[in-house]
Amino acid sequence: MLGPKTDRAKNQGSANSRSQKTESFLSRHANKPASRDSKSTRSQRTNEPKKASRASSAGATQSRTRWQEQLNAYGLHHVDSARSSLERLLSVPAQSLLTCLVIAIALALPAILYVGLINVQSQAENWDRPAKMTVYLNKKASDTAIEQLIKTLRSRENIDELEYIDAQQGLIEFQKVSGFGDILNSLDENPLPSVIVISPKETRVDLLEPLKEELSNNPIVDSIQLDLQWVARLQQFALLAQRIVFAMTAILGLSVILVIGNIIRLAIASRKDEIVVVKLVGATNAFVRRPFLYTGLWYGLGGGFLALLIVIAAQIWLDGPITRLTELYGSSYQVHGLSATDSAILVFGACVLGSLGAWVAVSRHLAAIKPS
Amino acid sequence: MIVFDRVSKKYGSRDALSELSFELKTGEFAFLTGHSGAGKSTLLKLVMLIERATRGQVWVKGQNLTQLRDRQIPYLRRDIGVVFQNHQLLADRNVFDNVALPLQIAGLRGREIGRRVRAALDKVDLLDREKQFPISLSGGEQQRVGIARAVVNKPSLVLADEPTGNLDPELSAEVMKLFLQFNQVGVTVLIASHDIALIRAMGRRVLGLSEGKLVHDDILSVSRPAASNPATFQD
Structure with missing residues (x-):
């Protein structure tokens, strides 16, 4: 329905009220000069139509509240367009659902990829912090040499934290954690070296590699464990995945615009006669456009919600296996889902894409329909 | 004019x-x-x-x-009220809604629309047909609905x-x-x-x-x- 259907009051068709209506119907015309050919009458009609209408009481109310009414009418037509376009969609539920489903699938795919991405990213961030450099010292190193080394390291800019664990302390900790206490006690000497654990400010291979190089040249350093490569790889992978998600979102978002655009184009074509009639009786382009834009919006909204459902379903489905898998690896991992904000963005974005698709179709095809 | x-x-x-x-x-x-x-x-x-x-x-x-x-x-x-030979009525709307169309476009409110539509329908003597659809009307009646629609907005x-x-x-x-x-x-x-x-x-x-x-x-x-x-x- 292009125009809204009006709520109509019950028809009181009594003869009295009828004749009253006829009178009121004619009231404005009654003010008009009925003369046929006076020039002055014509100029009065053409140049002062507002004055003439103010003369009648109905006209006065009309012009006084005109802009207000226009504004109200504008809002009213938005509400009516929204409602009537929704009713139109609901009147063919299967067809509308299919359309929404197409949109939902197109949106769910990048959304699921995004969920995967935020999980990978959260892991990459978690691994980012413990990217520590462990420096194993030579057992024969003197305390002064060790102190000297610690001092120089502390003066370095890139080093956030520095922890020195001497051999004795290390042994105590290891006994506690490992449960090998008795075996360790049976040993003649402490098998563990003293260790310096360096937490760099930034996990950057290009900054840490030179430090590692320098430290390994130090005679009191036995070996250095710096497992940075895989962190860098993971981060790079996350970046790549992010780009892929963006690209997918863009491509599939475009496909949503095209799908909705095409559906709206068909809707416009099927209602061509109706559009012609409303244009003939004075509808502006905006008036004709509005219901179609709302149709796009509803498709977007429906598609967005369905996409959200698909993502949540996928998440629930994968949550169990992932948790069990991480348990098997001896860690516990909580799968990150779409946050409330992410969900809102998904649905809102779908609405925007739907309206955009409708806009594309409407601006391309509606102007072409003119009364002839 | x-x-x-x-x-x-x-x-x-x-x-x-x-x-x-x-x-x-x-x-x-x-x-x-x-x-x-x-x-x-x-x-x-x-x-x-x-x-x-x-x-x-x-x-x-x-x-x-x-x-x-x-x-x-x-x-x-x-x-400008226009009456067409083929009426140009919208088949999916009843008589009332067809006549109300110009008023809805002009942005009138529901009550005012109802009043004016009934007045126009009364004028063409179709007040009792407002709930019917154009297809169920005779050619002459359809044309009168078209006329009601043309004059409902009180054009000059x-x-x-x-x-x-x-x-x-x-x-x-x-x-x-x-x-x-x-x-x-x-x-x-x-x-x-x-x-x-x-x-x-x-x-x-x-x-x-x-x-x-x-x-x-x-x-x-x-x-x-x-x-x-x-x-x-x-x-």
Whole structure:
């Protein structure tokens, strides 16, 4: 329905009220000069139509509240367009659902990829912090040499934290954690070296590699464990995945615009006669456009919600296996889902894409329909 | 109300109207007649701004249509009531909603719409049919719904393109009576019609078109059967 259907009051068709209506119907015309050919009458009609209408009481109310009414009418037509376009969609539920489903699938795919991405990213961030450099010292190193080394390291800019664990302390900790206490006690000497654990400010291979190089040249350093490569790889992978998600979102978002655009184009074509009639009786382009834009919006909204459902379903489905898998690896991992904000963005974005698709179709095809 | 000043309209190389000049004053009631293709519909289209003149000036209600911008066209059309030969009613809306359409477009509120729609339907004597759909109405009734829709917004100008084209003489006379009633309260009426007998019976001003030119501008009535060459107007 292009125009809204009006709520109509019950028809009181009594003869009295009828004749009253006829009178009121004619009231404005009654003010008009009925003369046929006076020039002055014509100029009065053409140049002062507002004055003439103010003369009648109905006209006065009309012009006084005109802009207000226009504004109200504008809002009213938005509400009516929204409602009537929704009713139109609901009147063919299967067809509308299919359309929404197409949109939902197109949106769910990048959304699921995004969920995967935020999980990978959260892991990459978690691994980012413990990217520590462990420096194993030579057992024969003197305390002064060790102190000297610690001092120089502390003066370095890139080093956030520095922890020195001497051999004795290390042994105590290891006994506690490992449960090998008795075996360790049976040993003649402490098998563990003293260790310096360096937490760099930034996990950057290009900054840490030179430090590692320098430290390994130090005679009191036995070996250095710096497992940075895989962190860098993971981060790079996350970046790549992010780009892929963006690209997918863009491509599939475009496909949503095209799908909705095409559906709206068909809707416009099927209602061509109706559009012609409303244009003939004075509808502006905006008036004709509005219901179609709302149709796009509803498709977007429906598609967005369905996409959200698909993502949540996928998440629930994968949550169990992932948790069990991480348990098997001896860690516990909580799968990150779409946050409330992410969900809102998904649905809102779908609405925007739907309206955009409708806009594309409407601006391309509606102007072409003119009364002839 | 309507002024044509040497108006020409070309479709490709064909002249639909050429150098047409006339004036229709406020409150006038006139017929527009001529062969099919004589330019009647083109003339009405120029008044409605469905088409724009190739040359010349068209004035409607003091507005120069040549200078009217596209986005102002809807507002011009809101003050012109149009009746079509094929009614142009929307099949998926009932009589009430069809008649309410111009009011909804103009942005009136529900209560005011109801009042005016019923008044218009009452005028064409179809008040009891407001819930019916156009398909269930007879040809004459459909045309009356079309007329109700044309006048519901109280336009100062009513155009009709062959409003009695599909009606028998009796119904045609009824429809014409309606137009006369509107004219009596000050509405300017311009009716394009072939129906020479009916036009004669009305005794009003007749603009005769032939090949895009105004060939006749006079009152054609029963009392003056030889006013012009009737062959000019008849198919």
